[in-house]
Amino acid sequence: MSYLIWFSSHNKYDELKIIELKSLLETFGYYCNISLNGEELNLKKNKYAGETYIKINKLKENVSIENIWENALSRSILIKGVIEIWGEGYTYNELLANLKAKNDLFESTLNNKKWCFHFHAYGKIINQEEKVKKMDMFNIYVEKYKNIDILNPHVQLAIFEEYDKESKGILNKIYFGKCIALRKFNPSLIYNKDNNKHACSSNKKECDNCNNDVNEKKKVENNNRKTWWAHYALNKRRILGPTTTDNELAFIMCNIAKIKKGDIVLDPFVGSGGLLIASSVFNAICIGNDIDIRLLKGYKLSYLNPRMKHKSNKKTIFENFKQYNLNSPEILVSDNSNPVWNFFHKPWVDAIVTDPPYGNRATVRMSIKTEIPPKTNKIENENLRHITNDSISNNYVDALQNNSNYIGNSEATDNIIVSNSVAEPSNNDKMSKVKSLINTKTVTYSCALAVKDLLTIASKTLVDNGMLVFLFPVQFETMQEEMEILKHEDLYLISYGMQEFTDYSGRLIVAMQRKPRIY
Missing domain, CATH: 3.30.2130.30 (VC0802-like)
Structure with a gap:
């Protein structure tokens, strides 16, 4: 048939x-x-x-x-x-x-x-x-x-x-x-239509979620053609971020990643959590990490949806998961250029779905380590701060971008330490002040290097035949050259669909699959 x-x-x-x-x-x-x-x-x-x-x-x-x-x-x-x-x-x-x-x-x-x-x-x-x-x-x-x-x-x-x-x-x-x-x-x-009902033990008249659910129900009753994913639209979420993946695209990416109930899903650029919300709707176990704690905690960047009533001023990304009665993800603050995951363990991730930041509104960042001397004179401190923030950071990133042998783990970041050469503290002083001496700061680096890091993480953590789905910005004139980065010895390139932004730029929705390991 x-x-x-x-x-x-x-x-x-x-x-x-x-x-x-x-x-x-x-x-x-x-x-x-x-x-x-x-x-x-x-x-x-x-x-x-x-x-x-x-x-x-x-x-x-x-x-x-x-x-x-x-x-x-x-x-x-x-x-x-x-x-x-x-x-x-x-x-x-x-x-x-x-x-x-x-x-x-x-x-x-x-x-x-x-x-x-x-x-x-x-x-x-x-x-x-x-x-x-x-x-x-x-x-x-x-x-x-x-x-x-x-x-x-x-x-x-x-x-x-x-x-x-x-x-x-x-x-x-x-x-x-x-x-x-x-x-x-x-x-x-209607997918998952009964799984996100709000469980409320308080007075329903005072509950923001219940009030919002009642208003949403009235809208649904008045519009029989309403699609189920419109319930999770960005303008209906309690907490909004500066750059969140489009709601429809998030669900499409999760479908391409073949996410199903019980799968472990990782988002290494979790941001405001848009992709993990879609994964949670499909009953996946969600884990994410991001280098910017401001997004995760809601400091300055996130804001409350002005179209909704709010009883609390909390702006963390977990509020959106609570709004839809979804399981909260496990989120880490970490740097993908220096992954926190132990690669010597058995692969444990079923799918990686992510949207690496790019453009003017969001940039890819990595952390470097700098050591600030405990006591120096004012002139030395000012000179050291100038060297640390400008010369070392920029030169280091330029070296990474120009290094064709760069693999992706960025192990050299452990060796970037700026110290005071005038006076060397004793061993006891080092032990007592080691935490206060190390100051971690972040610098921008190219999207291409971020994709290399992403492919490395995927090759190490994905189970056999596990899916990696991510967004990759390209310029049409140099697209074929830029796509060379997608060649990886451990991953199949399954598909790539284009979403055009302008006449000369767009982004690819890339789907890759982990090759079966040979033991």
Whole structure:
């Protein structure tokens, strides 16, 4: 049996439709021969742009395919529906003749069940009168099934017409079949709808979460077409940060990473926690780290959502997890250029999903160690501060960026210590003042080096076949050269989809997979 996959129109993430579909099917145990766009990225001609569909064949006969499609669609951001194809043809006469041998399908599907038609046309607007005429053509097969219910059907029979995009009005093909799953008006496809109810032991009238949930419920009741992920939209979160991953993109990245219940997910650039919220919605065990404690603690950078009522002024990223009744992640303050993870242990991370900072609003930073002398005269201290903050930091970062042999662990950072050469303290003084002498500061370094560090962490911590999904900014003119950094001996490059920002720049949504280890 063949299936028609109906995609929604999404200008930002059209190139992610196929990889999200393939990843979700594999997540639920169904492997199919869906081909991606190919190795060469076509920036201007994406054949999956706009509202479109693809046809795939069933490979396994012993799989409960309907449950797999329903599970996949319940999590997908870019799929609108799945149709089981019963017949197809270039004309209605050809299609009707093709359905003559399918009477048993009509009997087993429609007998004693409420049903209706679902009509859709690609490339042309069909008025209601013409739709009814075309539906009536199938009366020879369905007229004996009288239990028709347009509002609450058990089964929907799909009629899909494909018109030529260039020559409007020319009918290319017609598909007929059973709707396995359609997102429109289908509450059963709302993912995790009952798992994030707020548990409140206080007076509900005084509870901010309860008040916000009531307002949200009223909005949902007034809008039946509301998608489940809109509940987690950035403008509905209690705490907002300066740069948070787009809500839809976060869920798409988690789908590509094949995250499922019980998986351990790591975000090495956790920031305001947007990607970990999406992972937690999928019931993953979340761990993250970031070098900037201000984001994690909410110092100056984070702020309260002005559209919501707030009983507390706490601005930590954990407040958003509490808002949705999600398990709080474990967060560390650490530097990815000098990882805190013990690489000699057995690999333990199922997926890494992250968005390395870049651009003017957020930069990648690394820490260096500087030692400040306990007592020097004022002139010496000023000179030392000038050397530490400017010369050493900038020269060190420049050396890293120009060093082609740099691996990624940045072990040289341990040796960057600025000391007073005038007087050397005794051993006792060193022991008593070692903590006060070491002052850790951060400096910026390139996004390319941050990606190298990320690939190193992924190769060491990911389990076999574990997924790494991250965002990688590129300039179109130098994109092929920049993508050379994605070649790693321990990782497969699975896919990369482009999201354009300007005519000359954009970012890749990169998916990589850990190669199985040979022991």
